[in-house]
Amino acid sequence: MANASGPSKFKMGVAAIYDSEEKVLHAAKSFYAQGFRKFDAISPYPIHGMEEACGIKRSMIPWVTFGAGAVGLTCGLLLTWWTSAVNWPINVGGKPYFSLPAFIPIVFELTILFAAHSSVAALFVLCGLPKKQPPVIDLDLTCHKFAIFVPEEDFGFEFQKVEALMKSTGAESIKKTEF
Amino acid sequence: MANQHAKTDLQVAPFIPSQGLKTFAFSAIGIGLIGLCIGLLQNPERVWPAYLTAFFFVSCLSLGGLFFTAINHLTNAGWSASIRRMSEGMTSFVPMILVGSLILLFGAKNLYPWMNADVVADNEVLAGKSAYLNIPFMVIRILVFACGMWIFRNIMVGNSLKQDKTGDDGLTAKSVKPSIAFILFFAITFSLFSVDLLMSLMPMWYSTIFGIYAFSGLFQSSLAFLILLLIYVKRNNLVSGYITIEHIHDCAKFLKGFTVFWAYIAFSQFMLIWYANIPEETEFYLMRSHFGWMSISIGLLIFKFIVPFLALLPRWAKRTENHLVAVCMLILAMQYVDIYWIVYPNFNDNHLVFGFYEVALLLGFLGLFVLSMMKFFQKNSLVAIKDPRMQEALSHHVTY
Numbered sequence: 284m285a286n287a288s289g290p291s292k293f294k295m296g297v298a299a300i301y302d303s304e305e306k307v308l309h310a311a312k313s314f315y316a317q318g319f320r321k322f323d324a325i326s327p328y329p330i331h332g333m334e335e336a337c338g339i340k341r342s343m344i345p346w347v348t349f350g351a352g353a354v355g356l357t358c359g360l361l362l363t364w365w366t367s368a369v370n371w372p373i374n375v376g377g378k379p380y381f382s383l384p385a386f387i388p389i390v391f392e393l394t395i396l397f398a399a400h401s402s403v404a405a406l407f408v409l410c411g412l413p414k415k416q417p418p419v420i421d422l423d424l425t426c427h428k429f430a431i432f433v434p435e436e437d438f439g440f441e442f443q444k445v446e447a448l449m450k451s452t453g454a455e456s457i458k459k460t461e462f
Numbered sequence: 463m464a465n466q467h468a469k470t471d472l473q474v475a476p477f478i479p480s481q482g483l484k485t486f487a488f489s490a491i492g493i494g495l496i497g498l499c500i501g502l503l504q505n506p507e508r509v510w511p512a513y514l515t516a517f518f519f520v521s522c523l524s525l526g527g528l529f530f531t532a533i534n535h536l537t538n539a540g541w542s543a544s545i546r547r548m549s550e551g552m553t554s555f556v557p558m559i560l561v562g563s564l565i566l567l568f569g570a571k572n573l574y575p576w577m578n579a580d581v582v583a584d585n586e587v588l589a590g591k592s593a594y595l596n597i598p599f600m601v602i603r604i605l606v607f608a609c610g611m612w613i614f615r616n617i618m619v620g621n622s623l624k625q626d627k628t629g630d631d632g633l634t635a636k637s638v639k640p641s642i643a644f645i646l647f648f649a650i651t652f653s654l655f656s657v658d659l660l661m662s663l664m665p666m667w668y669s670t671i672f673g674i675y676a677f678s679g680l681f682q683s684s685l686a687f688l689i690l691l692l693i694y695v696k697r698n699n700l701v702s703g704y705i706t707i708e709h710i711h712d713c714a715k716f717l718k719g720f721t722v723f724w725a726y727i728a729f730s731q732f733m734l735i736w737y738a739n740i741p742e743e744t745e746f747y748l749m750r751s752h753f754g755w756m757s758i759s760i761g762l763l764i765f766k767f768i769v770p771f772l773a774l775l776p777r778w779a780k781r782t783e784n785h786l787v788a789v790c791m792l793i794l795a796m797q798y799v800d801i802y803w804i805v806y807p808n809f810n811d812n813h814l815v816f817g818f819y820e821v822a823l824l825l826g827f828l829g830l831f832v833l834s835m836m837k838f839f840q841k842n843s844l845v846a847i848k849d850p851r852m853q854e855a856l857s858h859h860v861t862y
Contacts, residue, residue, distance in 0.1 A: 331859045341777070349775070376739060384733050 296434035299454035307429035310452035311336035347405040355397025359390030472703040494826010510569040526684020527552025535641035540854030554838035560608035683797035686790035714780035725767035754814040766796040
């Protein structure tokens with residue numbers, strides 16, 4: 284599980300296991316209301332409203348996509364312009380060397396290529412992927428159980444307080460773990 | 463699954479058209495009729511292109527509603543169950559397509575050069591096309607198209623209205639097969655309809671992608687109209703809980719997608735003709751790149767694609783009603799300009815014409831469109847309340 288040598292890159296904290304989607308959604312809202320900000324919710328599938336419940340802000344990936352798309356567009360224009368009109372001008376059907384309509388497909392494809400690959404790359408960076416051997420809180424979390432993990436470094440972390448809140452939100456079991 | 467998004471009070475008020483709406487519809491129809499009558503007496507060459515442009519524009523809006531209804535049936539879409547009645551309402555103009563195109567046939571000699579026997583006799587190419595481009599066959603094609611649309615509309619919308627009364631879940635499944643048949647029928651006959659009405663204005667010219675081009679404008683503009691309709695109903699508190707910003711957001715995503723689709727198809731048509739540079743094909747774009755027409759060609763690129771695309775790109779833009787209203791109005795205006803740009807250079811290739819006849823006929827058809835929807839919603843509920851997928855639609859939630 285955790286790295287045998289060197290300090291663990293994972294955070295220590297407390298995890299509560301819940302048996303239903305409603306409970307974990309409610310628990311996330313309660314933790315947020317109590318002032319916790321660094322906790323995480325773990326679910327086998329996406330839950331509607333969970334981003335808002337955890338107070339997660341919008342991802343910056345759309346901006347990466349837009350920026351990379353704009354770069355791809357510029358590169359496509361420069362590539363077609365330099366190869367067809369500057370470095371090796373070729374007369375095609377008497378059209379001008381720099382004929383925009385003919386270059387649009389290339390410009391378009393490069394825009395998509397840059398935008399798509401950068402989005403995936405940004406996703407990997409922002410999510411810290413690939414995660415090799417992440418700590419396993421509970422095997423059932425990939426199937427039919429849900430969890431809230433509160434790291435010790437979260438604001439106002441106090442074991443008794445967190446445990447009480449977990450119990451009051453209907454946690455099935457509570458364990459100290461790393462994630 | 464209990465969902466926090468479904469807890470709002472659900473209410474559907476009966477639709478009572480406001481005095482302003484009634485006045486608009488009737489006075490617009492009046493202006494349209496006056497325009498048509500004056501035009502027929504004084505200037506038939508001017509009024510028929512105006513009639514064709516306005517008729518095609520409004521028919522497309524209405525057919526787009528039918529297409530939206532059909533694709534939601536055949537994909538078993540749950541999210542749209544609470545807004546589907548709006549697109550069904552848009553189809554209430556469909557019977558008028560039959561009437562409108564029959565009236566158009568009376569003026570067709572003013573529009574289509576291939577209907578003139580002398581022109582065809584002098585032109586070998588047109589003579590060769592006469593197996594397709596002849597009046598009886600065109601009448602048959604128009605009748606098949608318009609009656610077919612009417613029948614499919616009655617089946618699909620009829621099932622939905624019947625469900626309002628009986629609550630029979632089986633009616634939802636019964637709409638799937640007609641929807642599949644409709645899509646196939648629509649793809650073929652609408653292509654022919656657009657070729658007959660618009661492309662054959664210039665019978666020597668042809669573009670094999672023309673049907674898709676007409677369709678892309680059709681769906682883009684009808685989505686814009688659908689969004690305006692949703693916002694109208696929501697703002698006037700006619701429906702509460704059933705139509706939320708989540709539904710509008712998804713329609714706006716659709717709109718953005720089909721804005722790109724229009725540009726893609728428009729560019730595909732342009733680039734192949736530009737690249738091959740064959741005189742009989744380039745004629746279409748040559749006519750539209752001189753005099754005032756060039757500015758309209760460039761205007762279409764900017765205001766039918768670039769501006770709406772960028773304006774619909776951010777997430778907030780698709781969730782801000784005022785912003786959406788502006789973008790949708792722009793797209794609707796540009797759809798009219800698009801049809802105008804296809805029709806008018808055939809008659810006035812060296813100058814732009816826009817005046818009383820264009821405005822009057824457009825108002826006339828818009829008035830008819832509004833009136834037909836008003837009648838529809840007066841008789842029927844604004845929401846398909848007994849749709850079995852309603853719960854899914856109410857819980858609909860667009861994630862980040």
